Amino acid sequence: xxxxxxxxxxxxxxxxxxxxxxxxxxxxxxxxxxxxxxxxxxxxxxxxxxxxxxxxxxxxxxxxxxxxxxxxxxxxxxxxxxxxxxxxxxxxxxxxxxxxxxxxxxxxxxxxxxxxxxxxxxxxxxxxxxxxxxxxxxxxxxxxxxxxxxxxxxxxxxxxxxxxxxxxxxxxxxxxxxxxxxxxxxxxxxxxxxxxxxxxxxxxxxxxxxxxxxxxxxxxxxxxxxxxxxxxxxxxxxxxxxxxxxxxxxxxxxxxxxxxxxxxxxxx
Amino acid sequence: xxxxxxxxxxxxxxxxxxxxxxxxxxxxxxxxxxxxxxxxxxxxxxxxxxxxxxxxxxxxxxxxxxxxxxxxxxxxxxxxxxxxxxxxxxxxxxxxxxxxxxxxxxxxxxxxxxxxxxxxxxxxxxxxxxxxxxxxxxxxxxxxxxxxxxxxxxxxxxxxxxxxxxxxxxxxxxxxxxxxxxxxxxxxxxxxxxxxxxxxxxxxxxxxxxxxxxxxxxxxxxxxxxxxxxxxxxxxxxxxxxxxxxxxxxxxxxxxxxxxxxxxxxxxxxxxxxxxxxxxxxxxxxxxxxxxxxxxxxxxxxxxxxxxxxxxxxxxxxxxxxxxxxxxxxx
Numbered sequence: 001x002x003x004x005x006x007x008x009x010x011x012x013x014x015x016x017x018x019x020x021x022x023x024x025x026x027x028x029x030x031x032x033x034x035x036x037x038x039x040x041x042x043x044x045x046x047x048x049x050x051x052x053x054x055x056x057x058x059x060x061x062x063x064x065x066x067x068x069x070x071x072x073x074x075x076x077x078x079x080x081x082x083x084x085x086x087x088x089x090x091x092x093x094x095x096x097x098x099x100x101x102x103x104x105x106x107x108x109x110x111x112x113x114x115x116x117x118x119x120x121x122x123x124x125x126x127x128x129x130x131x132x133x134x135x136x137x138x139x140x141x142x143x144x145x146x147x148x149x150x151x152x153x154x155x156x157x158x159x160x161x162x163x164x165x166x167x168x169x170x171x172x173x174x175x176x177x178x179x180x181x182x183x184x185x186x187x188x189x190x191x192x193x194x195x196x197x198x199x200x201x202x203x204x205x206x207x208x209x210x211x212x213x214x215x216x217x218x219x220x221x222x223x224x225x226x227x228x229x230x231x232x233x234x235x236x237x238x239x240x241x242x243x244x245x246x247x248x249x250x251x252x253x254x255x256x257x258x259x260x261x262x263x264x265x266x267x268x
Numbered sequence: 269x270x271x272x273x274x275x276x277x278x279x280x281x282x283x284x285x286x287x288x289x290x291x292x293x294x295x296x297x298x299x300x301x302x303x304x305x306x307x308x309x310x311x312x313x314x315x316x317x318x319x320x321x322x323x324x325x326x327x328x329x330x331x332x333x334x335x336x337x338x339x340x341x342x343x344x345x346x347x348x349x350x351x352x353x354x355x356x357x358x359x360x361x362x363x364x365x366x367x368x369x370x371x372x373x374x375x376x377x378x379x380x381x382x383x384x385x386x387x388x389x390x391x392x393x394x395x396x397x398x399x400x401x402x403x404x405x406x407x408x409x410x411x412x413x414x415x416x417x418x419x420x421x422x423x424x425x426x427x428x429x430x431x432x433x434x435x436x437x438x439x440x441x442x443x444x445x446x447x448x449x450x451x452x453x454x455x456x457x458x459x460x461x462x463x464x465x466x467x468x469x470x471x472x473x474x475x476x477x478x479x480x481x482x483x484x485x486x487x488x489x490x491x492x493x494x495x496x497x498x499x500x501x502x503x504x505x506x507x508x509x510x511x512x513x514x515x516x517x518x519x520x521x522x523x524x525x526x527x528x529x530x531x532x533x534x535x536x537x538x539x540x541x542x543x544x545x546x547x548x549x550x551x552x553x554x555x556x557x558x559x560x561x562x563x564x565x566x567x568x569x570x571x572x573x574x575x576x577x578x579x580x581x582x583x584x585x586x587x588x589x590x591x592x593x594x595x596x597x598x599x
Contacts, residue, residue, distance in 0.1 A: 066471055098475050105473035115468035119486050119564045129472035132482055161564035174468075181472055 017080050019044045019185050019216045020065060026073035027060055034060045036240035037074070042185070042233075047217045049227035049248065052237035053263055058220045061237070062187050065218065066107050067100050078106055079184055105133065108178030112190040114170040116162040122149060122173045123158040126180045134181065141180070148176040152206045168199030172206055185216040192223060224268060228252050236260045333534040338541065342525060346518035347542055353442065353507045353517060358500055360443030365450025370480070372455055383451065390448035396509055398445055402437040403513030438510040446503060453495045457488030489561040497554035501547050508543075518542055 018041040027035040034057045042048050050058040063069045065076055067084045076083040084100060085092045095103065117125050126145035130136045136144075149155050152172035162170050171191055178186060188207065192200040204226050211217055211230050221227060227234050227248050234248035236255070244257045255261050323329060337343055372383035390398070401408075406429040415422040432440070461484050469479040508519035515524070518539055526535040 068467055068470065101470065101473045101475045104471055107471070109468075109471035111464060111468060111471075113464055115462070115464040117465065117468070117483055117487075119561070121564070128482065129474065132478060133473045163564060177472070 016044060018042055018077075019046070019079060020218065021077040022061070022065075022074065023076075024074040025061065025064060025071050025076060027057075027064060027069060027071050034240050035064070035071070038237075038240075038242060039074075040235065040242065040245070042216060042218060044184075044216055045214045046232045047211045047219065047230055048233045048235060049231040050218065050220045050235050050237060051222070051224070051227060051252075051263075052243075056237040057240040058237045059189050062109075062189050062218060062220050065185075065187060066104055066109050068109075078103070081106075101133075105181050106184045108181060108183035108186045110171070110174050110178055110186065110188045110191050112193050114162070114167070114174045114194070116170055116174055116177070118162050121159050121161055122154065122165070122176075125162070125173055126177045129177070130180050145176070145180060148179050149173070151179075151209070152176045153202065166199060167195045168202045171195065171203045175203075175206055175210070179210075185218065186210065188217065188219040188221065190220050190222065192221070222267060224252055224264070236263065238263070328533055329537075330531060330534040333531050334537050334541075337522075337525065337535055337538045342521050343518070343538060343542070346516065346521035347546070349516045350504065350507050350518040351546070353438065353510065354500065354504045356439055357442035357446055357507075358503055360439070361446025361450045361499070361503075362454075362496070364443065364447035365454050366485075368447055368451035369454035369458060372451060373458060387448045387451055390445050391452070395441070395445050395506055396512065399438065399441040399509055399513055402432070402441040403434060405432055405437060434513055434515070438507075438513055441513075442503065442506065442510070446499065449499060450496070453492055453499070454488070457490075457492035458484055460491045461487045486561065489557075490565065493554065493557050493561060497551070500550055500554075504546055504550065505543060 020040075020042040022038050022040050025035050025038040026033065036057075038057070038061055040048070050062070052058050060069060064071050065078065065083065070084060081103060082092075083103065084095055086095055086099075087093075116122075117128065120128060123142065123145050126148055127138065127141040130141040130144065131138055146155065146158065149158055152175055154169055154172055154176070157165060157169060157173070162173070165173065175186075175191075191207070192203050195203065200223070204223065207217070207219070207226070208230050219227070219231070231248040233245060234251040235245040236243045236251060236257070236259075238259050244251055244255055244260045251260065252264060255264065368383045368386060371379040372387070374380050374383075406427075409428050412426045412428055412431055413422050414424040458480075465483050465487065466479055469483040470476075474482065507517050510517055511520035511523055515521075522535045522539045526532045
């Protein structure tokens with residue numbers, strides 16, 4: 001029923017532990033079981049694209065990795081640390097909200113609706129967490145923010161408020177904001193779904209650059225082209241389970257499962 | 269005069285294409301007249317002048333007395349006490365209100381029910397009643413004891429009237445009452461902020477307290493400030509109620525003066541002038557705060573200059589256009 005992602009190299013050779021590891025993750029909202037046992041493992045530097053119809057649980061799974069949603073059963077580890085819990089003497093202890101916050105610093109997240117802080121300029125958005133959470137000096141954070149904004153092609157928009165930026169520009173600032181905390185892994189929750197078609201390309205270019213620089217990325221997306229080109233692994237989810245996972249060219253080009261096939265025929 | 273002639277003459281009048289068409293001149297039309305408005309305006313003007321004149325001629329107005337009392341130390345001291353009471357009770361109300369609002373939104377049922385009960389009691393009873401209650405608190409609880417409940421162990425004990433003099437009682441009444449209102453305003457403000465903002469802050473590793481302080485409250489302020497401005501103005505006027513228990517504020521001093529010299533109306537006018545002046549001045553910091561917290565929200569940047577100019581425009585514009593159109597129709 002569940003499929004594990006095949007590793008590029010045999011497990012024995014990659015002595016390094018996976019960056020993100022999910023084991024039999026279950027999640028329900030009331031009577032609705034959204035995740036019915038998701039198991040997957042993402043290696044450092046891998047780009048994994050989650051695809052599937054809406055309601056298949058891909059966004060929920062992404063939010064679980066960041067502990068924005070609490071899972072009901074199973075286990076998620078980020079860089080070897082159990083998300084939301086501490087294991088001691090074989091017992092699980094729920095983490096305090098402060099400790100969860102510390103854990104989240106390893107994980108950057110980009111939202112469908114950008115969620116930039118509207119009362120801060122682009123630069124202020126980017127330096128907020130480094131200064132307030134990581135306690136870096138303002139000058140230091142400012143310098144880093146300028147570099148990150150340049151990296152996403154918005155160096156000249158540093159002093160602009162989000163409301164004066166286009167959707168694509170806002171999303172690129174949001175990516176810079178997430179990168180400012182120097183995360184080990186980046187989560188993208190349908191980053192281009194709220195954008196006008198002509199603005200999608202700029203955001204995807206930034207993400208492609210990020211993938212090339214070796215960032216571990218988990219991307220929930222409907223951009224089949226991006227998944228095929230940039231993704232190391234494509235995961236097709238439906239009804240709260242992983243239907244099919246593997247090399248994007250194979251999964252998206254010649255799927256073995258009928259459900260994948262019918263989904264792709266609708267979106268392509 | 270053949271049948272084809274009309275169409276032939278019509279052709280040059282028709283559209284000649286974008287390059288050949290001349291820009292049409294401004295529309296010349298007779299503007300709609302509003303005789304009803306004019307009659308009403310004249311009526312109001314006549315009545316207003318009449319009322320004003322009769323007030324000025326009224327011997328009971330006693331303008332010299334108004335002038336005499338306007339800057340008397342008694343009045344000025346009262347103004348200072350009124351300002352102090354307003355500021356102190358608003359600070360207490362706002363800070364306490366934020367605490368009560370956060371309690372009200374807490375997941376812990378004890379905290380949220382306690383906040384609800386607090387709001388229910390202090391918003392649901394008249395301020396005057398609360399003022400008198402705190403003024404006579406000594407009659408209800410003669411002694412305040414800090415010790416172990418249900419035992420005779422006492423660490424500390426005070427006589428209530430020593431601990432809570434009249435001014436403190438007034439401050440307690442005004443501050444606690446304001447807390448209840450402020451709590452609801454702050455709660456509405458917090459709930460108006462998109463939950464995505466909290467998620468984004470959390471995903472950056474911000475703790476709940478930091479998220480509230482750095483992300484949610486600054487955005488909630490946009491919604492909180494206008495009603496809080498109202499609250500401050502209401503508070504400034506409500507301080508006049510403390511005349512019942514404490515005194516020394518503007519209204520109490522004025523009342524004290526007119527009970528001695530019976531110049532009731534002139535002294536009330538003195539108080540009215542001061543209250544109007546203070547409430548007018550209060551709208552300036554409100555405008556400043558609205559501009560400060562409107563940053564980043566398009567179009568929501570009122571400046572004092574822009575407000576005044578839009579106000580004068582709204583008065584001046586109709587008059588100017590009316591005059592212009594009249595000139596047009598006359599020529």
